[in-house]
Amino acid sequence: MSVPSEAASEVPAADHPSGRLFARAEFGADPARACHSLIRRLPAGTDAVAVRANLTALTERHPVLRGMQLFDEALDIDAGDRVAHRRRTREAGRAVNGAPVIARAVVLGYADGAADLVLVAHRRAVDRRALDQLATALADPAHPVTLPEPAADASPQHDGPPHLPWGLGDPTGAGRTGTVVLTATAVAGDAPAAVPVAATAVALARYGGTERAEFALITGGPAAGDAQRSVALPVGDATRVTDLLDAAAHAGATGCEPPSGMPAVGVLLPEGRAGDVYRPALAPVFPVTLAWQYDADGTLSGVLHYAEDVLDPVIAGQFAGHIDRLVEALAHAPAGARVGDIELVATGEAAAIVAAGRTPAGGDAMVAPVHELFRKVAAGRPDAPALSDPDRTLSYAELDARSDAVAGALRGHGVAPGNRVGVCLDRDADLVIALLGVLKAGAAYVPMDVTYPAERLVHMVTDSGARLVLSSAADFPVVDGVTVLHPSEVSCAGGEPILDPGGSADDIAYVIYTSGSTGRPKGVAVPHRNVGALLAATTTDFGLGPADTWALFHSSAFDFSVWEIWGALLTGGHLVVVPYFVSRSPEDFHDLLVQHRVTVLNQTPSAFAMLKEVDLRRSADLAVRLVIFGGEPLDVRMLQDWFRGHPHTRCRVVNMFGITETTVHVTSQTVTPQDVGVGSRSVGRAMPGWSVSVRDATGRVQPFGVPGEIYVGGAGVASHYLNQEELTAARFVSDPVTGERVYRSGDLGRLRPDGRLDHLGRIDGQVKVRGFRIELGEIRSVLLEDRNVTAAVVALGGDAGDAADVRLEAYLVPKHDDVSAEDIRRRAARYLPDYMVPATFTLLSELPLTINGKVDASRLKPATEAARTTPAAEARQPTDDPVLRVWREILGQHVGPDDDFFVFGGNSLLAVRLSGALRRAGLPPVSLRELYVHPTAAEVSALITGRELIEEPNGHAAM
Structure with a gap:
């Protein structure tokens, strides 16, 4: 019989013997994964006729071998010929599909008298030992063959191959x-x-x-x-x-x-x-x-x-x-x-990986103090609009003159080059005039938000060494030796403008305070040259220029404002200051964007989620051509609705990863509908002049795709932390690979082979709940996939010192008023294991934001704590019910008799505590299984009542 051109195609039987891991591995209906093969030179004198006779004898002892095929072919070439090698190799690679065809033998005879046996078998029926025995027995039927015993396949069902976090598979x-x-x-x-x-x-x-x-x-x-x-x-x-x-x-x-x-x-x-x-x-x-x-x-x-x-x-x-x-x-x-x-990773490989994350700087360097760069723009566009607030619009010439006046006044009050000046002003034109004036005086500005508590303001003034503060707040805290001036006291002062304040691009331009692990904010000192490098890296790519109108949406104490203010004024654009209360109202902010025909919009994803919903409801056309995201991770799926109304060919959307310590932005990634479709986490390549790499806990370079801490190098790395030498030394380090100064970000990421960076959240973004390590971002991602949810955040709540009380809390903005928290919870439970389903689901009209546009965790309060029992509900809740009293002891006074234990924050550890509390109250304890079946206080009361009808010793029921 000649060898067939294709292997037999049969459907494998489910009841055939199987190895457990191999059975699991047989996904994708590919029989080749379940087959193995053997090529063996037959003893001299053994030919296809003998092999066929031996197979017939074997099938009498092993009926299952009746499902084995045997083919033969005589080749007119010698066994050592390359063609013969390719032929037997090809035969050894052709699978069988399983029962009834469990194996296939091919005898290849050669012109020199030699013969090879090629044996291919399905592992469910013929394991490795049996394959070897069968090959021997086909030449010598007296040789024993032990086929594997049939075994039930206990493999779980699955939907395809697993995911490797570092594999970056397509x-x-x-x-x-x-x-x-x-x-x-x-x-x-x-x-x-x-x-x-x-x-x-x-x-x-x-x-x-x-x-x-x-x-x-x-x-x-x-x-x-x-x-x-x-x-x-x-x-x-x-x-x-x-x-x-x-x-x-x-x-x-x-x-x-x-x-x-x-x-x-x-x-x-x-x-x-x-x-x-x-x-x-x-x-x-x-x-x-x-x-x-x-x-x-x-x-x-x-x-x-x-x-x-x-x-x-x-x-x-x-x-x-x-x-x-x-x-x-x-x-x-x-x-x-x-x-x-x-x-x-070898030394040469590490250098190549680091090089992949570096983007060389362009030729348009802007190496000069910020105020000098502004003067050049103002000289070329004196009459063009530069700055607007609700009350006025200033031309470049007017802004130049008024900031000169502020600079002269500051010098008159003793401000010298290199000093630091606090600026605590409302969001209006005076704020920008003051910041520019401080720079023209040769000093560095220290922005402070007017909503900061007094203690924080005192710390910032004291820590920065500022001897003068510009503030419009009547209650700005008094600090010994510090002068507080109202902007009106410096805006109209006389004197000649300071044409040459001295200093260089290496001087500190501003000190922005960020949160610190010690509970005290830390000041990040950023030189002038970094701001110039930021604009040099982005102006051409983003097409920034005089035709653009920018919105100053963010607090000056948030470094996103550095990009907004100087991005507009150093490229000849028009900067529109957004008042604080307008920034807090998506409707009013949308009106401002339409009124001023804003073209460049900068947003945190949390703030944009609310603006997007307003835009979807309105017909007014926006002039926005460029949306830049920063400040927090972007889930690109939120852009699906935005792209429907604002095609990416008309409005470019850019996701930028950045850090205060690296001058606002580090990488940029233009987001397309295709990115939305695949849920891309890429924040793009490093900007020209910047570099990114990923390291392990010891600082070793991580291979492509492998997560680790993001290191940032290049033109944006800040000077230092103010007054914190140890922290500066720990975070701003020398890279042993390149020798350059880099910043350890504390963010988790992975570098792709093309140099793009995936941002994976903070390294400390993992939490531990009842022994399980959990990524909060994973839960949030599942919640955002719900079509009824427009925004979501997941936080860790409860008493961190009490493992049983630690819980996951979800806060959600529903798309419609009729969306229920239970519906969202039910869907989430379909995608998350029990220990990852949040204990509480709180619906909000909007997520509370900090002045920086990020989610304000301090204002998040779960519904089970925020909701108080109404008088009518109190009347329905019998306070004399001992079970309900225990329920409230464990979960809180807000819990009613019909509230589900697990929905209201219960977990397996608290269930154990509940059982003990019932026992201490003189009540029968309940098991965890019983609690799952009877999860409310009312149901447990009924359960206990039923238990009281126990048999007395004489066999009669006790009444």
């Missing part, structure tokens, strides 16, 4: 696969098989930022059946290499459960037999499969197979290179070596 790449050849390495020692297992563990631990690596390990050989194991190895920097290799040698040998769901990474480490060519799988068994092979001389080689929807080809090559590097290092580690001694 969802559109489903079905595409790739391979990377792993470097051959000579492995010595008595347990060489431990080396690739240990190398995989170290690589996954470094890539995952953990000290515990989990993956699947599949072994097998001619003398044993397949062993499929779930491996979880502890891999810390302090672990000795010898200990790791010992643990790897015994990985998953006993007491290990199979991995839950589809393992993302699997290691195939089969034993070979001299002369055989064995393929453990005809296609990758797992999305990332490391298939190793040991040769007779001890050389280890292998292939990395990967699915492109899980692993980007560049990342795959990088990962394979790191596996090679680790195998070599572990195989030849000196005595006493520890895992932390092994560098995953």
